[in-house]
Amino acid sequence: MTSLISNPRGGYAFLPGIEPYSSGVIADDGHEIIHVTLAEPMPWYAGLLNVRKYLESQSRECFALCGVELRCPEPHSIGGFVDFNKDYRALLNEWDIPVDGENPVARTNVAPVVNPPAETMLHAFSYTVPAKLDYRTFVVAGGGELPTRKLERDRIVRVGETSPDAMLEKADCVIKIMRHRLQHLDADELRLSAIDVYTAHPLLQPLSDTLIPGIPAAAQIGIQWYLTRPPVAEIEFEMDMRGVQREIVVNL
Helix, strand or coil: CCCCCCEECCCCEEEEEEEEEEEEEECCEEEEEEHHHHHHHHHHHHHHHHHHHHHHHHCCCHHEEEEEEEEECCCCCCCHHHHHHHHHHHHHCCCCCCEEEEECCEEEEEEEECCCCCCCCCEEEEEEEEEEEECCEEEEEECCCCCCEEEEEEHHCCCCCCCCCHHHHHHHHHHHHHHHHHHCCCCHHCCCCCEEEECCCCHHHHHHHHHHHCCHHHHHHCEECCCCCCEECCCCEEEEECCCCHHHHCCC
């Protein structure tokens, strides 16, 4: 499914993804997306409860939540990832956030290589507020080299391989996914404000050979490289992106 779904309660539209998260979100006219990084990461469940309180303090309902960024202790098995997502989705269901059964909230969930947390932590989130801008802000969810909506090992590009050639093919797959999401969100690439790459492997060749040619804006705004692994074992390269005007840091 590549058609945008309207989420008027949240002030944004979203591109359907898989059960745990959407593929990306774009603010409705008359709204903007604000990206918030936590000054101190919090355990994901307690963190999201505090996010809801924060949104209420900003005169926003929980439906304004449109992006979540997590940090997990280590990559999950596919089964472990599915199990975690059941608990995560259950909380969103409790808040009545899904739209016609689809989860509208974009997400990134990665495992730090150095000093990983002991449990999955909330790192950042995004939400909408009423605003008058001359362009639409957006968030593209994290995606690795698994170019389908099915979480199956044999669908991972060059699964089990990490040679330079394999990593280039993986990166190329992810960049195509990012471009597809930008296109179907109807997001303006020239409005990108952050391009994030998550991998534990050398980045110079993928950056020069695939990333900048595939997403030319990276040459101007740069990228943020996080020394992390994607959330599912044997996926090796992940990206997310956003185009926002406001980035803030808060204590929850």
